Amino acid sequence: MIVGERKPMGEILEMIAPHEKVLLLGCGTCVTVCLAGGEREVGILAAQLRIHAKKEGKDLQIEEHTIERQCENEWVDEIKSRVEGVDAVMSMACGVGVQLVAEMYPEKAILPALNTTFMGYPVQHGTWLENCRGCGNCVLHLSGGVCPITRCAKSLMNGPCGGSQDGKCEIDEDIECAWQVIYERLKSGGRLDWMNNYQPPRNWSTAGSGGPRKSVKIEEVVD
Amino acid sequence: MEAKDVEVTAGTRDFEPRIVAFCCNYCAYAAADLAGSMRLSYPANVKVIRLPCSGKVEITYLLKALEDGADGVMVAGCLEGDCHFMEGNYRAKRKVRHAKRLVEEIGLESERVEMFNLSSAMAGRFAEIIREMTERIRKLGPSPLRKG
Known part of the structure; x- marks a missing residue:
């Protein structure tokens, strides 16, 4: 929401x-x-x-x-x-x-x-966590359903940076390192080999820096 | 739950505070009843509104009472750990804490809103709470909303 x-x-x-x-x-x-x-x-x-x-x-x-x-x-x-x-x-x-x-x-x-x-869901009653940046190019199928764009402070796509300590992000000890969460998620699902998949530089053209984005479903458009 | 009946026109002279007390059915309301049976006297400044649990109190009830002219509002719930509905009094405590912040940011004294805890057997404490609250509000003076 x-x-x-x-x-x-x-x-x-x-x-x-x-x-x-x-x-x-x-x-x-x-x-x-x-x-x-x-x-x-x-x-x-x-x-x-x-x-x-x-x-x-x-x-x-x-x-x-x-x-x-x-x-x-x-x-x-x-x-x-x-x-x-x-x-x-x-x-x-x-x-x-x-x-x-x-x-x-x-x-x-x-x-x-x-x-x-932001867009997010409640992690407990009264507390919401940002989960989606609406970047227009979803990668959740590659990252165990955890968004590295949103939840990693640097939006890294190929594993954690050196600031990941004890599973927390260096910017705030209350923030989980997204890549630690992704690692644990993949591990629990027996998909740890996915961590080896290299993600090439990302195409950010869908992410909104080119002005307001528009979505048209031509079959639904009523003139 | 209508708080319209606390509409008042009193000035600052001979100030008698008007206090609305939202009381849990299982403790404060019963304690008030017992205080009456025991012929304990306490200031007649309080209007008691019975709630099924202090957790039922809504922040809007507290604000509405103040808006309609109450000089102070209080919520009285069970002793901590003794809520009939397990945790209603803890919820009430959080709501009252938040209501204090809300009244403070619009320039009213947060002391006009308070939470108390007691059991249904504590009739003497109920009378004491009403005396405490009445004295506190008397010191603060009439609500600035009663100017007119």
């Missing part, structure tokens, strides 16, 4: 300051599951903003609403009447959702309440 974290309160208050009526818009998909921008987090932030406004004697109305997904037109289209009634929309979705809301309601100020951090 896409993982996000709420922005610092100072930033949020600064964004909200010029507005008197704000729609706080949650997203029911990834950011609900990663406990950053779902209905519950909308309720918490809305209460905080109202308390702050009351305390400061400011006139601020916060409307709370959460839609299934902010990254699809159909869902965002449904909130048209709500958006019309406010000065600004503060979105608690990932950057994708914020941008779609902004694109569909260009006349409104659309404010991001979250920092979109």
Whole structure:
């Protein structure tokens, strides 16, 4: 899922300051599951903003609403009447959702309440680990299902560097060396010989440095 | 769970704190009941809301109570290790800790939010907790949200 974290309160208050009526818009998909921008987090932030406004004697109305997904037109289209009634929309979705809301309601100020951090899964309740960079050229079949692009700090493709110590990465003792994890994974599956496969220099042209990437499924395109 | 009934208009003079206490059914709520049966007196500043377990408390309950004019909010759960549902009181502890951070970042004193632990037999302790919390909030003064 896409993982996000709420922005610092100072930033949020600064964004909200010029507005008197704000729609706080949650997203029911990834950011609900990663406990950053779902209905519950909308309720918490809305209460905080109202308390702050009351305390400061400011006139601020916060409307709370959460839609299934902010990254699809159909869902965002449904909130048209709500958006019309406010000065600004503060979105608690990932950057994708914020941008779609902004694109569909260009006349409104659309404010991001979250920092979109990475794609990952929960390693325990409340803790998420980045697993995928979306590099556009998957190698998981070569590395025992552990992504060396994401989980190795240097994105090495042919084994660990000299900074791998006791199974940990030199940049942080809490971070596992991706190649140690790959080694253990291959070993447990009886595929240790895969470590001998040499990976040639990687083609990074799919990884996003050439501007925004586009995916077209021609058979699904409706003109 | 509606906290609207704590809406107040009192000023700073003769300040009587309004405190909302979210109490676990298996300990604090029973202790409050026992305190009543034992005719133990404690300040009438607290409004008790019964929860099936302190772990049921949501951060929004605490914030909503403050938003609607409470000067302080507290959660009272079982003694650590004694939760009827194994770990609800530990969850409540984490939520209260987080709620303290949330109120602090919007400029309220974190001391307005607190967690207490007691058993259902501790009626005297319940009365003492209410006295402690009432005195703490009295020292802090009325919630800045009550200005108007």
